[in-house]
Amino acid sequence: xxxxxxxxxxxxxxxxxxxxxxxxxxxxxxxxxxxxxxxxxxxxxxxxxxxxxxxxxxxxxxxxxxxxxxxxxxxxxxxxxxxxxxxxxxxxxxxxxxxxxxxxxxxxxxxxxxxxxxxxxxxxxxxxxxxxxxxxxxxxxxxxxxxxxxxxxxxxxxxxxxxxxxxxxxxxxxxxxxxxxxxxxxxxxxxxxxxxxxxxxxxxxxxxxxxxxxxxxxxxxxxxxxxxxxxxxxxxxxxxxxxxxxxxxxxxxxxxxxxxxxxxxxxxxxxxxxxxxxxxxxxxxxx
Amino acid sequence: xxxxxxxxxxxxxxxxxxxxxxxxxxxxxxxxxxxxxxxxxxxxxxxxxxxxxxxxxxxxxxxxxxxxxxxxxxxxxxxxxxxxxxxxxxxxxxxxxxxxxxxxxxxxxxxxxxxxxxxxxxxxxxxxxxxxxxxxxxxxxxxxxxxxxxxxxxxxxxxxxxxxxxxxxxxxxxxxxxxxxxxxxxxxxxxxxxxxxxxxxxxxxxxxxxxxxxxxxxxxxxxxxxxxxxxxxxxxxxxxxxxxxxxxxxxxxxxxxxxxxx
Numbered sequence: 001x002x003x004x005x006x007x008x009x010x011x012x013x014x015x016x017x018x019x020x021x022x023x024x025x026x027x028x029x030x031x032x033x034x035x036x037x038x039x040x041x042x043x044x045x046x047x048x049x050x051x052x053x054x055x056x057x058x059x060x061x062x063x064x065x066x067x068x069x070x071x072x073x074x075x076x077x078x079x080x081x082x083x084x085x086x087x088x089x090x091x092x093x094x095x096x097x098x099x100x101x102x103x104x105x106x107x108x109x110x111x112x113x114x115x116x117x118x119x120x121x122x123x124x125x126x127x128x129x130x131x132x133x134x135x136x137x138x139x140x141x142x143x144x145x146x147x148x149x150x151x152x153x154x155x156x157x158x159x160x161x162x163x164x165x166x167x168x169x170x171x172x173x174x175x176x177x178x179x180x181x182x183x184x185x186x187x188x189x190x191x192x193x194x195x196x197x198x199x200x201x202x203x204x205x206x207x208x209x210x211x212x213x214x215x216x217x218x219x220x221x222x223x224x225x226x227x228x229x230x231x232x233x234x235x236x237x238x239x240x241x242x243x244x245x246x247x248x249x250x251x252x253x254x255x256x257x258x259x260x261x262x263x264x265x266x267x268x269x270x271x272x273x274x275x276x277x278x279x280x281x282x283x284x285x286x287x
Numbered sequence: 288x289x290x291x292x293x294x295x296x297x298x299x300x301x302x303x304x305x306x307x308x309x310x311x312x313x314x315x316x317x318x319x320x321x322x323x324x325x326x327x328x329x330x331x332x333x334x335x336x337x338x339x340x341x342x343x344x345x346x347x348x349x350x351x352x353x354x355x356x357x358x359x360x361x362x363x364x365x366x367x368x369x370x371x372x373x374x375x376x377x378x379x380x381x382x383x384x385x386x387x388x389x390x391x392x393x394x395x396x397x398x399x400x401x402x403x404x405x406x407x408x409x410x411x412x413x414x415x416x417x418x419x420x421x422x423x424x425x426x427x428x429x430x431x432x433x434x435x436x437x438x439x440x441x442x443x444x445x446x447x448x449x450x451x452x453x454x455x456x457x458x459x460x461x462x463x464x465x466x467x468x469x470x471x472x473x474x475x476x477x478x479x480x481x482x483x484x485x486x487x488x489x490x491x492x493x494x495x496x497x498x499x500x501x502x503x504x505x506x507x508x509x510x511x512x513x514x515x516x517x518x519x520x521x522x523x524x525x526x527x528x529x530x531x532x533x534x535x536x537x538x539x540x541x542x543x544x545x546x547x548x549x
Contacts, residue, residue: 026343026371028359028362073419105376105380108374109372124423125442127426128399129449130403130448130449131403134408149465175528180368182369185370232359239355244354
């Protein structure tokens with residue numbers, strides 16, 4: 001049953017050190033504010049799963065929150081590398097990061113299997129690929145009916161899922177639209193779920209077949225306007241492509257990254273204050 | 288239609304790649320160079336092409352090139368948007384995609400693709416972004432077309448890591464592996480067009496872009512490159528193709544707040 005609460009309270013009570021955590025949203029609706037709060041509350045030893053780690057996990061990995069990463073594409077979309085992820089994998093900074101990598105079709109359907117209470121997903125992939133040689137979580141099975149050789153991957157069943165969405169109503173039912181990636185699947189595959197939303201309204205006015213997550217599959221709903229910046233919320237604000245480009249410079253260097261992290265996340269109280277500091281930084285550069 | 292004379296190697300590559308897409312193709316589009324070429328095809332000779340992006344949009348018709356694979360413009364202009372798991376499960380694996388259009392960091396003589404790592408997997412010299420949707424596209428799309436710059440570092444005898452399978456070790460390898468899609472049929476670079484030999488499946492130069500010599504292509508390839516008995520010259524960009532591409536890139540640069548690519 002969803003409790004409508006503050007993000008700080010939700011993270012404090014629902015995300016613990018050592019948890020298996022999924023923060024989903026495919027380029028769109030990435031729950032950045034929640035990622036910052038995990039960093040602020042100094043969670044450690046997390047196993048992170050996300051199809052595209054994006055800047056959100058680059059920040060969390062650089063801040064030392066993660067022990068392991070499960071992913072399927074680890075770049076800065078449209079820009080280049082995720083340098084904090086690379087530094088952890090290539091140099092073990094700030095700590096070694098175990099990685100387990102998949103393809104998008106594989107990982108997205110591993111969430112479906114998790115949400116379906118199945119132990120594994122079956123897909124057509126990886127014959128001839130080197131990925132199964134380095135990831136023993138990709139194996140092959142024979143179809144009991146046709147004898148075909150198919151790839152199998154274990155289902156993803158996180159302790160906690162976190163997503164961002166456009167709207168919730170006052171009972172905590174959530175509506176999201178646009179590019180949805182595997183947000184619904186991640187929520188239904190997880191033991192607990194936190195949703196941050198742009199606004200809380202009296203009535204969702206959702207048409208039939210809309211993506212509505214009922215309050216009784218959610219643990220907490222938190223109103224955090226702008227909470228997916230620099231990602232975007234369809235119908236509310238656009239992707240901040242300039243931030244994605246700026247991240248290249250911020251994240252490339254350990255010292256620059258640590259200064260940014262301290263000023264914007266560790267030394268801010270919450271996402272409102274983060275936005276204020278970020279805006280001040282932009283004004284300094286412009287003036 | 289008149290031919291243009293003043294064009295860059297990058298423009299020739301994008302235009303040559305766009306020409307390989309047919310009107311009515313259902314194209315699973317990778318981000319970057321493939322996305323530029325697929326949208327150019329849509330804006331020129333293939334208005335009915337269906338563009339599918341792995342984030343969920345089906346039938347996307349973006350006015351500017353998306354910076355990321357999940358830009359809002361893709362959702363706004365799509366015929367429908369589905370979940371990422373559904374894109375792969377029903378639309379790709381279900382057999383609806385006629386052509387997968389991909390880029391790569393490294394490729395070998397049998398068009399196997401590496402987007403994972405340069406060097407040893409466990410002690411990488413360079414960690415690349417990884418697979419994305421390419422392993423499944425390489426498996427299931429009706430055919431695969433690759434678009435990438437050609438250098439002796441990116442065109443190597445043997446890739447450091449096979450992320451997504453091409454023709455593996457050649458011949459009937461795909462059939463032996465039980466892959467449902469046809470695999471790579473063309474690689475378009477800034478220098479030339481390569482196609483797999485009909486029997487050995489080794490990549491063979493079939494067309495040189497205007498002004499490019501065999502020596503230049505050989506020097507930009509990390510294996511002893513084969514040329515088809517009859518090597519064609521790629522038709523230079525038509526004025527209409529070049530102007531459409533440049534307008535698309537100007538709109539894109541304006542929208543993303545970047546200077547147009549050189």
